[in-house]
Amino acid sequence: MRQAVGQTVQVNGRSVYVEESGRGADRVVFEAGQGLGRTCWDPVLPLLADRGRLVAYDRAGFGRSGRTAAQLGIDDMAADLVAMVEAVVSGPFVPVAHSMGGLVARRAAESLRPQLRGLLLLDPTPESAPVYDTFAQTARNVDRAMSVTQALVRSRSLARMVSGNIRRVYPADTYAAMLAEDFVPAGIAQTRKEFRAVAAAIPQLRAESPALPSCPTVLLSASRPVKGRERQHAVITAYQRRWVETLPDGRFEEVDSGHFLQAEQPGIVADRVVELLDRAPDRHARSG
Template identity: 65%
Template sequence: MRDVSGRAVPVNGRRVYVEESGQGHDRTVVFEAGGGCGRTFWDPVLPLLADTAHLVAYDRAGRALSGRVTQRLSIDDMAADLIAMTEAVVPGEFVLVAHSMGGLVARRAAERLGPRLRGLLLADVLPESSPVYDTWDQTAKKIDRMLAVTQTLSRFTPLARLFTGNVRRLFSADTYRTMLAEDFTPAGTSQTRKEIQAVAAAIPQFRARPPQLPKCPTIVLSVTRAERGRERQHAANREHQRRYAETLPDGRHEDVASGHFIQAEQPRLIADRTRQLLTASRKMDGHGC
């Protein structure tokens, strides 16, 4: 069973549930999960870094053990919560690892984290320029209709298992049981719907005022395995990820032989690139993000 203890941390009138593990008070890594995901989605990576750094994984407000929120949070709200959480939990500088939608949250937060942010790893994060976002309003509505059905049916555990078979194959049995109890529930699915709506609202804002480019060492990872029938869209997304990396003062792009959940399919690569950022941060001369 998962035996990591955690605690509720107050943030901006809400709370987030935080789990800390690993060793090394002078080196910290914070993990920001993708949409519909929480702290447990980083379980494959954490043991690989346990002897390297202080590790912080958490559930955004409204998700899993963080408890429900009454209002729909924006990406800016989530970024503010991330900042507040790190101020409460992380004593100094840290490297931030973000997946998918979590990259939007991380990039907004980076604007205010300043020199505390010593490195940024973006795992299959789509920049707002990606063509998939050109019709995201319509896409979000289709996804929401599908999730509305899932939300109702997920009251029945066998159906929840059926809907999440792709996740079950990628994660350990213990981790998946926790996800099934916390994330793949009516409440968890409801929060996922809110997060997808938050992305739809954020994209026009990101396009009108893109987040400031992080100045710290940044690695942008693109997955090479596309879903069947979406090869052309996938290639376009990878190209925009590469272009985004090229705009960064200290950025690097890398293709990864993986599907979307890199942390589950390639956990050693995520751990290795995180170590590279921790090492790079030691060499910096006080110039953060």
């Protein structure tokens, strides 16, 4: 069973639960995708344990973090990430962000730019992608469906049913923690809020995108689409590649994986983190 020990950190009048692991001079901070928290990084963390201090946390409203009645926006989540980093992380670090977490990390990077040694993004959807053209309606449809899910997960057997895609790719002890913390009514309610947050943020992000990261950036794109979404997947992949091409120091890489790369290909994720750490100028200065 997972036995990580964490702490509660106050950020912007909210509380977030943070787990630190690993040892060494380097620092890596993990930002989960929509609907999940710190536990989604369990397959990756042991592979980096000897490389540095690893920081994974639950956004406000998820997992062991404090509940919030407020409708937080992407900017609020980014501000919480910045505040958490300021409280817990000293010096330069590499952020690793999955899916929607990429929007949060990119917005936070505007404030954290002096500390960034690199940025690793796992299968994010750029705000320019056409899938977001009608996302407000999509979010409303998803919200109606998730309102049913929110009621269903009161039953543990039904919670297992609706989280089958997670159960198939994560270790049993990690999945047990997710089932207890994320696939509960409060967790589903927070996921619904995050869908609304993305829908509200897209017009703003399209009008004024987050500043492009100047640090080395790697985007890992999942190559295996969900059945029936092959065409949409191909378009998103094209927009991922197009966004990376705008960066001063970016790399696009397709990975043989579904959307949860950190669970299906943790070795590749860990290797790319190490590559970013090794590329950082201050590391070469220390070793030269």
